Amino acid sequence: MTASDTQSEALKRRGLMFVLSSPSGAGKTTISRMLLEADEAIKLSVSVTTRSPRPGERDGVHYHFVDDATFDRMVEEDDFYEWAHVFGHRYGTPKGHIRSALKDGQDFLFDIDWQGTQQLYQKDRQDVVSVFILPPSIAELRRRLEARAQDNPAVIQSRMDRARAEISHWAEYEYVVINDDVDECFRKVREILHAERMERTRQTGLIPFVRELMGTDPSPQVAPSI
Ligand SMILES: Nc1ncnc2c1ncn2[C@@H]1O[C@H](COP(=O)(O)OP(=O)(O)OP(=O)(O)O)[C@@H](O)[C@H]1O
Numbered sequence: 622m623t624a625s626d627t628q629s630e631a632l633k634r635r636g637l638m639f640v641l642s643s644p645s646g647a648g649k650t651t652i653s654r655m656l657l658e659a660d661e662a663i664k665l666s667v668s669v670t671t672r673s674p675r676p677g678e679r680d681g682v683h684y685h686f687v688d689d690a691t692f693d694r695m696v697e698e699d700d701f702y703e704w705a706h707v708f709g710h711r712y713g714t715p716k717g718h719i720r721s722a723l724k725d726g727q728d729f730l731f732d733i734d735w736q737g738t739q740q741l742y743q744k745d746r747q748d749v750v751s752v753f754i755l756p757p758s759i760a761e762l763r764r765r766l767e768a769r770a771q772d773n774p775a776v777i778q779s780r781m782d783r784a785r786a787e788i789s790h791w792a793e794y795e796y797v798v799i800n801d802d803v804d805e806c807f808r809k810v811r812e813i814l815h816a817e818r819m820e821r822t823r824q825t826g827l828i829p830f831v832r833e834l835m836g837t838d839p840s841p842q843v844a845p846s847i
Pocket residue numbers: 643644645646647648649650651652765766768769800801802803804
């Protein structure tokens with residue numbers, strides 16, 4: 622093995638589950654799309670939902686749109702990693718091949734609510750990096766939902782009614798970013814992703830590398846999880 626082979630082995634790491642949550646309209650979908658465009662190494666976990674598509678949303682790209690019976694069947698067959706009732710519909714993360722892909726170093730982006738985040742914490746805490754996005758004000762949140770012009774006024778009102786309850790979960794997240802200027806918010810979220818990729822316990826190839834550098838076994842407390 623050459624020195625550069627050893628170094629690339631050392632750079633191997635587990636993938637991470639990068640979660641973005643926010644009250645509806647604060648901008649997590651916008652930030653998610655910017656991230657997916659800028660960073661080829663992260664893939665969107667495409668959720669399943671019983672809500673209808675908005676204009677421009679494509680089945681299999683933004684969501685898998687299903688009817689209630691299909692969602693019921695998926696629940697019965699234990700096809701979901703997590704799922705929840707949100708704003709009168711059901712949303713869930715299909716299991717697919719997430720676990721094996723994480724092991725192979727694939728990162729996934731999750732645009733999910735606080736209930737889904739809690740379920741991921743319970744299942745795979747070590748792999749989750751969670752970011753909560755706050756709007757600069759409640760008035761701006763309403764303005765954004767109205768300007769998006771993709772939901773009828775009753776839907777917008779019901780999302781505004783839930784906004785404070787959604788925001789109350791902010792402290793359950795590791796990172797909190799205010800989305801005032803979208804480019805600034807994106808830059809911060811991207812920095813979080815970059816830093817978390819280097820987190821020691823994700824770097825599964827480090828042990829043999831450090832063993833070679835030190836000429837002895839590194840202490841077991843620092844072993845990355847495999
Ligand atoms: N920093 C910003 N300044 C102004 N407008 C913004 C900003 N960020 C996002 N927006 C706009 O606000 C609207 C809501 O954003 P987005 O759809 O990303 O929110 P969301 O949190 O994903 O909402 P939902 O949970 O309902 O899907 C969109 O029209 C988006 O273009």
